[in-house]
Amino acid sequence: MEAYIRGIGNISPQPTFDNGTFLDDIREYQHARLQVIEPDYKNFIKPIQLRRMSRLLKMGVTAAGISLQDAGVEKPDAIITGTGLGMMEETEKFLNGLLDNQERLLNPTAFIQSTHNTVGASIAVMLGCNNYNLTYVHGPVSFENALLDSLMWLEEKPSDKVLVGGIEEITEDHYKITESMGFWKTGEINNLGIRNDNRPGTIAGEGASFFVLSKEANPTNYARIQALSTRFNPEKEDIIGNYIADFLKSNNLGLSEIDLVILGLNGDPESDSIYDRAGSILGQAPMAWYKHLGGEHYLASSFALWLAAKILKSQRVPEVVLAESSKKPHQIRNILIHNHYHNIHHSLMLVSSC
């Protein structure tokens, strides 16, 4: 079960939406809430549509549009999205309205745009696309679920082209509430230095990352997704070693064949220690990370897939993502992406050069 990445579009707290660049200009943040750098939406969406769209909807539709354009695909055969919290801004707006006004005098617009499938559905309307359309909403594996569905879809219909993406936003209220629960680092922060920051918590992020997948070999393809796995680990057992080893074995790959490991390190000492345990399995493989650039959120692993696609196509690992003391790989054929959330959900993606 594998597919090529044919097009990409990524809107994140870094200037990533221009596919002609690759982390050439890095933004530093002195606070723990990283918001996306928005492109000029007028270049992508008609002004009349733009006025009615929420922030996340604009992000999602635009990232999807960039990836379709990149792939040279007008109308995908399936539109599959993942979002953990969904349309938070609109949900809060409608909720506040009904709580403040005792359930009277409400405007339906926020409600209409609050459903989790709003982005996938809007892309379908804008493209006039009547095809398969699905939205996964399972927290930190929402993107992996969407990707699995995409890979299954391409097994069923090998000549199809699938648009798959992850979208997530963090609102002011959600940030403050989760901050009070200890999710985020407080006080003086530099996002680029969070791995050496021993205080508990991480930094919050958001983003919209879309991919066009196809089974068709094409010289402009970015990379090949070879395999994907998720593991639900409610008892938080120490599974990492065997999990990674079994995954590689089932894909007939030796540890030495992994040229780069992209880990979901986020600066929270407890969370990062889970990856450290994996380190003993992976030995000397060069190591990269990305959550200092895009922040932690339910769809963060979609940023990792974007990073892997860019690295494989350019054969370049930007300094900013290379973990300290990690050696730089020369030729990059196979990248292993490992992400976990509170040690309850683990996911592995194996991405290779075309």
Add this chain to the structure above:
Amino acid sequence: MAGRVFVTGIGIICAIGKNVNETLASLQAARSGISQISILETVHRGELPGGEIKLTNEQLAALAGVTNPDMQTRTSLLGLIAATEALNNAGIDPKDNAFRTGVISASTVGGMDRTEINYRNYHLGKPYNNFVLTHDCGYHTEMIATRLGFRDMVSTISTACSSSANSIMFGARLIKHGFLDRVLAGGTDALSKFTLNGFNTLMILDKQPCRPFDRSRVGLNLGEGAAFLVLESEEALDGRTPLCELTGYANANDAYHQTASSPDGYGPYLSMSQAIATSGINFRDISYINAHGTGTDNNDLTEGIAIERIFGENVPPVSSTKPFTGHTLGAAAAVEAVISILSIRNNMIVPNLNFKEKMDELHFEPVKDIRFNTPLRHVLSNSFGFGGNDSTLIFSAV
């Protein structure tokens, strides 16, 4: 991708019953569950009727066997009750390591009932609990999986009112692709102020019991509930007799408008015709259609047009069962899957309650009175949602 997918267990809780037997008895007695709201705290009590389950969260917790209801939402309690019944009905042990198991659920509001209370408290500067942990749509899925012992995969889908048709479809495809052997698939949604007011602002709620496919229809009644199916591969059956087979499914998008369906019902036409194609049967072999039939002006017209486009003058018996249960949103497709399976198992066709007068635009009338002794071979069940997300399932007798 190959193999067949069978249904070996069903579980349900909705306005007409807190288990399968009670639900069946209400269907057979043509007893509606639409009533004035008395559990949900809302200013619309006495004004907007709904398919409300007349049990408090404490009563639901007791029914679900949950001793510490502190971290439970109404959505997760309903889900756990229906999931447990489905599992017991199938008589399988999810902890059996010989089989890979998963829970694929669906919801539109997730833990909104707890959020409504605590988010308000947050704004008022009052103490609030950790409601953000239970707000997500996926929270209930993990709670169910953990309590019942499903380990290999959890996933949750939200495509508005078609959500649980897609969780059943995804579950079936995971089995066909060989990822899982046994899947608990369905959905759950509790009534909430959020959805009640949302639909009310769209002016599509009927202040009377809803009348799908009736000329005088003016809107829907919201409901709440949960339903789950146990889906298994042929190998996992291991000689046991299933309840029925899931032979067809499809998902298409109307691509017309965020909340309205297209005048020609193209999305519903696609999902129905593609589901029939997946099942490999002829459209003439469909014995009964459990319609989406919300009772809104727009849905019933476009669904009816799409049905006539496929079946022409030979439309099979059609009914919407939403006048029994209300529109249970993310749970609706699973609730109606259970009703479809009960119809197959009991050789009956459930009536479209409250129907009086045919619509001018359509040539068929829905089934008005309950029909017994009617063997059903293939039942087609529709679910259409906001965002044009249209899905159809086909269940077949074994």
